[in-house]
Amino acid sequence: xxxxxxxxxxxxxxxxxxxxxxxxxxxxxxxxxxxxxxxxxxxxxxxxxxxxxxxxxxxxxxxxxxxxxxxxxxxxxxxxxxxxxxxxxxxxxxxxxxxxxxxxxxxxxxxxxxxxxxxxxxxxxxxxxxxxxxxxxxxxxxxxxxxxxxxxxxxxxxxxxxxxxxxxxxxxxxxxxxxxxxxxxxxxxxxxxxxxxxxxxxxxx
Amino acid sequence: xxxxxxxxxxxxxxxxxxxxxxxxxxxxxxxxxxxxxxxxxxxxxxxxxxxxxxxxxxxxxxxxxxxxxxxxxxxxxxxxxxxxxxxxxxxxxxxxxxxxxxxxxxxxxxxxxxxxxxxxxxxxxxxxxxxxxxxxxxxxxxxxxxxxxxxxxxxxxxxxxxxxxxxxxxxxxxxxxxxxxxxxxxxxxxxxxxxxxxxxxxxxx
Numbered sequence: 001x002x003x004x005x006x007x008x009x010x011x012x013x014x015x016x017x018x019x020x021x022x023x024x025x026x027x028x029x030x031x032x033x034x035x036x037x038x039x040x041x042x043x044x045x046x047x048x049x050x051x052x053x054x055x056x057x058x059x060x061x062x063x064x065x066x067x068x069x070x071x072x073x074x075x076x077x078x079x080x081x082x083x084x085x086x087x088x089x090x091x092x093x094x095x096x097x098x099x100x101x102x103x104x105x106x107x108x109x110x111x112x113x114x115x116x117x118x119x120x121x122x123x124x125x126x127x128x129x130x131x132x133x134x135x136x137x138x139x140x141x142x143x144x145x146x147x148x149x150x151x152x153x154x155x156x157x158x159x160x161x162x163x164x165x166x167x168x169x170x171x172x173x174x175x176x177x178x179x180x181x182x183x184x185x186x187x188x189x190x191x192x193x194x195x196x197x198x199x200x201x202x203x204x205x
Numbered sequence: 206x207x208x209x210x211x212x213x214x215x216x217x218x219x220x221x222x223x224x225x226x227x228x229x230x231x232x233x234x235x236x237x238x239x240x241x242x243x244x245x246x247x248x249x250x251x252x253x254x255x256x257x258x259x260x261x262x263x264x265x266x267x268x269x270x271x272x273x274x275x276x277x278x279x280x281x282x283x284x285x286x287x288x289x290x291x292x293x294x295x296x297x298x299x300x301x302x303x304x305x306x307x308x309x310x311x312x313x314x315x316x317x318x319x320x321x322x323x324x325x326x327x328x329x330x331x332x333x334x335x336x337x338x339x340x341x342x343x344x345x346x347x348x349x350x351x352x353x354x355x356x357x358x359x360x361x362x363x364x365x366x367x368x369x370x371x372x373x374x375x376x377x378x379x380x381x382x383x384x385x386x387x388x389x390x391x392x393x394x395x396x397x398x399x400x401x402x403x404x405x406x407x408x409x410x
Binding site for chain 2 (some may be wrong): 002053055061062066068069070071072073076077080090093094096097099100101103105108117125127128130131139142145146168171204
């Protein structure tokens, strides 16, 4: 892969950061981790805004000082040329489709509901919380329907699309009822059985 | 570009669909439009779920019957090999970064607040509505800061990243105050001055 020394600006309890750590583990790629304490507001400080104008993690720094932000962009960048990203243009479009679905439907619903629950906003702002969990349920229903007919998001092959969706789907039970979602449960087991799979996502602090 | 006959499953009032129409206009690529009445629930029906498991528009159909969903995936797929997508891998990662930012931060805040306002939910569910507009303001502040130092999202070159961000940013004034955001206003003018730019986004019905 030859990226030189990679540095990941990271938080151990962020599912988006975990996705970056997961592809790095699959690729057996060494990297340096730099903690950005998102819960102390460090991601919003000018120093981190210089790495990512959006003030968020993860951010990947290449050895020439280039920064790449957004978990989806990091997954695509790192998986290029590997078994985790198809070379075929149509298959690649399918990977993009699921990466965007995740960032547009799963992450903003599941991850935000999770943080609201952790901050006690579930009781303080019940309507905003309910808005997020209803949204999560709709998105997870779509995912369940697709996985009912497919081993992985692209069918037979495990790709970065699975890593992206796994990031928050495997903790969705913290905010919505996942008991009836058997295709998702079976897919989670298949993902976790992949060579070099690891899960080091920490609970919210 | 030689895609054969393209078909776009589309709604005229969707900013995500407008992005697909915009890249098609820039590429001067002919296509057939098929209306999916999202406000009558047509996108959630089995026929459309067969095109996109997530039950959303836009969906692009290629002449071999392949479907590509998600506006970001459609923008990347269609712009491949054109002046609107850089060939360089790092520049391309920067395009991905902005496309994911848009789908994760701008679209779910601005587009959803817009639909809530149109449905009268602004008054019915003030807390959920306020949650969306506060989120929109944070995301637009990040965009404003970046555009204060850049003509386009990637610097000098107009790319599909600008098309993606333009989609909902140019209507954000419907839900948040855009008066102080001068860099965004100047960028909107630069986008609208591009060759073959067009805006056929219709108001919510």
